[in-house]
Amino acid sequence: MNKMEKELVIGIDVGGQSTKLGVVNKDGEIIAQTVISSLQEELIDYINELTKAIKGLIAETTEAGRVKGIGIGAPNGNYYKGTIEYAPNLKWSYDNEGKPTVIDLAALVRSFTGLPVTVTNDANAAAMGEMAYGVARGMKNFIMITLGTGVGSGIVINGQVVYGHDGFAGELGHTIAVRDGRQCNCGLKGCLETYCSAMGVRRTAQKLLFANPDKPSPLRSIDPEKVSSKDVFDAAEQGDEIALEVFRTTGQILGRSLADFVKFSAPEAIVLFGGLARAKKFFHDDMVAAMEENQLQIWKGRIKVLYSSLKDSDAAILGASALAW
Amino acid sequence: MNKMEKELVIGIDVGGQSTKLGVVNKDGEIIAQTVISSLQEELIDYINELTKAIKGLIAETTEAGRVKGIGIGAPNGNYYKGTIEYAPNLKWSYDNEGKPTVIDLAALVRSFTGLPVTVTNDANAAAMGEMAYGVARGMKNFIMITLGTGVGSGIVINGQVVYGHDGFAGELGHTIAVRDGRQCNCGLKGCLETYCSAMGVRRTAQKLLFANPDKPSPLRSIDPEKVSSKDVFDAAEQGDEIALEVFRTTGQILGRSLADFVKFSAPEAIVLFGGLARAKKFFHDDMVAAMEENQLQIWKGRIKVLYSSLKDSDAAILGASALAW
Numbered sequence: 296m297n298k299m300e301k302e303l304v305i306g307i308d309v310g311g312q313s314t315k316l317g318v319v320n321k322d323g324e325i326i327a328q329t330v331i332s333s334l335q336e337e338l339i340d341y342i343n344e345l346t347k348a349i350k351g352l353i354a355e356t357t358e359a360g361r362v363k364g365i366g367i368g369a370p371n372g373n374y375y376k377g378t379i380e381y382a383p384n385l386k387w388s389y390d391n392e393g394k395p396t397v398i399d400l401a402a403l404v405r406s407f408t409g410l411p412v413t414v415t416n417d418a419n420a421a422a423m424g425e426m427a428y429g430v431a432r433g434m435k436n437f438i439m440i441t442l443g444t445g446v447g448s449g450i451v452i453n454g455q456v457v458y459g460h461d462g463f464a465g466e467l468g469h470t471i472a473v474r475d476g477r478q479c480n481c482g483l484k485g486c487l488e489t490y491c492s493a494m495g496v497r498r499t500a501q502k503l504l505f506a507n508p509d510k511p512s513p514l515r516s517i518d519p520e521k522v523s524s525k526d527v528f529d530a531a532e533q534g535d536e537i538a539l540e541v542f543r544t545t546g547q548i549l550g551r552s553l554a555d556f557v558k559f560s561a562p563e564a565i566v567l568f569g570g571l572a573r574a575k576k577f578f579h580d581d582m583v584a585a586m587e588e589n590q591l592q593i594w595k596g597r598i599k600v601l602y603s604s605l606k607d608s609d610a611a612i613l614g615a616s617a618l619a620w
Numbered sequence: 621m622n623k624m625e626k627e628l629v630i631g632i633d634v635g636g637q638s639t640k641l642g643v644v645n646k647d648g649e650i651i652a653q654t655v656i657s658s659l660q661e662e663l664i665d666y667i668n669e670l671t672k673a674i675k676g677l678i679a680e681t682t683e684a685g686r687v688k689g690i691g692i693g694a695p696n697g698n699y700y701k702g703t704i705e706y707a708p709n710l711k712w713s714y715d716n717e718g719k720p721t722v723i724d725l726a727a728l729v730r731s732f733t734g735l736p737v738t739v740t741n742d743a744n745a746a747a748m749g750e751m752a753y754g755v756a757r758g759m760k761n762f763i764m765i766t767l768g769t770g771v772g773s774g775i776v777i778n779g780q781v782v783y784g785h786d787g788f789a790g791e792l793g794h795t796i797a798v799r800d801g802r803q804c805n806c807g808l809k810g811c812l813e814t815y816c817s818a819m820g821v822r823r824t825a826q827k828l829l830f831a832n833p834d835k836p837s838p839l840r841s842i843d844p845e846k847v848s849s850k851d852v853f854d855a856a857e858q859g860d861e862i863a864l865e866v867f868r869t870t871g872q873i874l875g876r877s878l879a880d881f882v883k884f885s886a887p888e889a890i891v892l893f894g895g896l897a898r899a900k901k902f903f904h905d906d907m908v909a910a911m912e913e914n915q916l917q918i919w920k921g922r923i924k925v926l927y928s929s930l931k932d933s934d935a936a937i938l939g940a941s942a943l944a945w
Binding site for chain 1: 705706760761775777778780782783784785786787788789790791792794795796798799806807808876879880881883884885886887888914916917918919922
C-alpha cells in the first residue's frame with residue numbers, strides 16, 4: 296500500500312525589516328525556516344529573493360512532504376484581493392512617484408511558484424495562528440490586539456476572521472481613544488495606536504519627562520527622539536517612577552478602548568500580542584481596571600484578557616500558514 | 621395532486637408599551653396582525669395574553685397555511701438562551717424584590733403554544749428584517765443602528781447577525797462617545813445613547829436652551845423635563861435655531877461614532893432606523909461630514925449611510941419573523 300504523501304504549507308510573515316518564511320506540517324510544526332530582508336527598494340528584487348527563498352524551502356523539505364499552498368501575512372494585506380495596499384513601511388511597494396501603492400502580491404508569488412497563494416494582514420494572521428495553535432485554541436469569538444510599532448487587530452467571530460465588505464475590517468488601532476488627541480500617521484487624531492504602541496509609549500515618556508522636570512529618571516540620559524519602549528521597560532524594571540507611570544497610562548487608555556471593543560462583538564477573550572505585550576506586568580492591572588470600569592454590567596468580570604503563548608516569529612508564520620490549509 | 625400546504629411564521633415585537641404580533645408568509649407579507657399591551661405587572665398575565673393572541677392569529681390564518689414557528693424580538697433578548705435579561709422597561713420581567721431579572725421567554729411561549737420559538741434583541745430583529753425585506757437586501761455586511769428611546773445596534777457580518785460568545789453582541793449604544801460625558805442609565809458615562817437617542821436629543825435641547833438664555837425658541841414654552849424629540853423636530857421645522865443646533869450636534873456625535881464602528885467590521889453600509897431617524901433632514905449632513913472627517917483614507921466616501929425603508933412596526937415584526945424561518 297502506498298504511504299500517503301504528507302501535506303505541507305508555507306507561512307510567510309512580511310515585516311517592515313525582514314520577511315520570515317516557514318514550512319509547516321499538519322501538526323503546526325515549523326519543519327524548516329528562513330529569513331530574507333524586506334528592505335529592497337525595487338519590487339522585482341524583493342519578489343526575486345522571495346521566490347528563491349520559497350523554492351529553497353520546498354527543495355529542503357521534499358522528503359517530508361508536498362507543499363500545497365502559501366499563506367502570507369503582510370501589513371495592509373487584503374484577503375479578498377490578495378494585495379498589499381498603501382503600506383508605508385515597505386519601500387518596494389512604492390510607485391514611481393515615491394508613494395505607497397497597490398501590489399498584487401498573491402498574483403506575483405503564484406506566478407513564480409505555481410502554488411495557490413492567500414494574503415491577509417499581519418494581525419489577522421496572528422489571530423489565526425493563535426486560534427489554531429495558541430491561547431485561543433477552541434475559541435470561536437475573540438479579538439486579537441497586536442501591540443507593536445503600531446496597534447493592529449484581528450477579529451474572530453463564529454470561528455472566522457472578520458474581513459468585512461472590502462477585506463479591510465479590524466482597524467481597531469485607529470479607533471479614537473482620545474478625542475482630538477495625538478496626531479496619528481493615518482491623518483486622524485487620538486487613534487489608539489498613538490498611545491498604546493511602541494511609538495505611543497515613547498510619546499508618553501517624552502510627555503511625562505517634560506512635564507516633570509524635577510523627577511530624576513534614567514530615561515533623561517537618552518535622546519528623547521530615540522527613547523524606545525525597551526528603554527522605558529528597562530527603566531521600569533529599575534523602579535523608575537516616570538517609566539512606571541508611562542505603562543500605567545498606556546494600560547488605562549488601552550483598557551478603556553478594550554471595553555468598547557467588547558460592546559461590539561461580545562468576545563470570549565481579548566488576546567494581546569506583540570513586543571509591547573512583554574511589558575504586561577507593568578500595565579496589566581491598570582488595563583484590566585480601566586476595562587472593568589468602562590464595562591457594561593453583563594460583561595463585568597467576564598471577559599478574559601490573555602497573552603499570546605506563541606513565540607512572536609512563530610505565531611506570524613503559523614498564522615499565515617493557517618491561511619493556506 | 622395535493623396542493624402543498626403553505627408555511628407561515630409569527631413575528632413578535634416586544635416593546636416597552638405594546639407587543640405587536642404578525643403572521644408572515646414566505647413573501648414577507650404580514651397577512652394578519654394584532655397588538656397587546658406590554659404594561660402588565662405580572663409575568664403570568666403577560667404570558668396569558670400573549671398566548672391567547674398567538675392562538676387567535678393561528679386560528680385566523682388557518683386557511684392561508686400552517687404556522688411553523690415563532691420569532692420574538694425583545695429588549696435585552698438573548699438568542700442563545702431564549703431569554704430576556706434584566707430589561708428595565710418591562711415590569712412583568714421584574715423579580716419579587718422589584719428588580720429586572722431573567723425571563724425564559726422562549727421556553728414559556730413554547731410551552732403554551734407547542735411551537736418552536738426563537739428570541740433575539742429588538743435591534744438584531746430589525747437588522748434581519750432590513751436584510752430580508754428592506755434596504756439591506758442582498759448585503760452581507762452592514763451595521764443597523766436603531767435611534768429610538770435609546771440607541772441599539774444589530775451587526776451583520778457575512779450575512780449573519782453577530783451574537784458573540786454570550787449572545788449579547790452589538791451594544792454600540794453604550795460605546796463611549798464622549799469621555800466622562802453624560803451619565804447613562806447603564807451606569808457608564810458618555811455613552812452614545814446619552815447623545816443620539818430621543819432622550820439624548822432632549823438633554824441636548826435642555827443644555828442649549830440653558831446655555832443661550834437670550835435666544836428665543838418655541839421650546840421655551842414646554843416644561844424642560846418633558847421636551848420630546850418630536851417637540852424639537854417641530855421647532856426645527858419652524859426654523860428654530862436652537863432646535864436646528866440640537867440636531868446638528870446629534871449628527872456630529874453620531875457621525876464620529878459611526879466612523880469608529882466602520883473600523884471594526886468594514887461594512888458595506890450603515891442603516892439607520894427608529895423614531896429619531898425621521899429627523900434625518902436635520903442631522904444627516906452633519907453626521908456624514910463628521911463620519912468622513914474621522915474616517916481612514918481607505919473608507920473615505922465609500923461607506924453608504926441608508927435609512928430603513930420599512931414601516932417601523934412592520935420592520936420589527938418582519939425581522940422577528942425572519943428568525944423563525
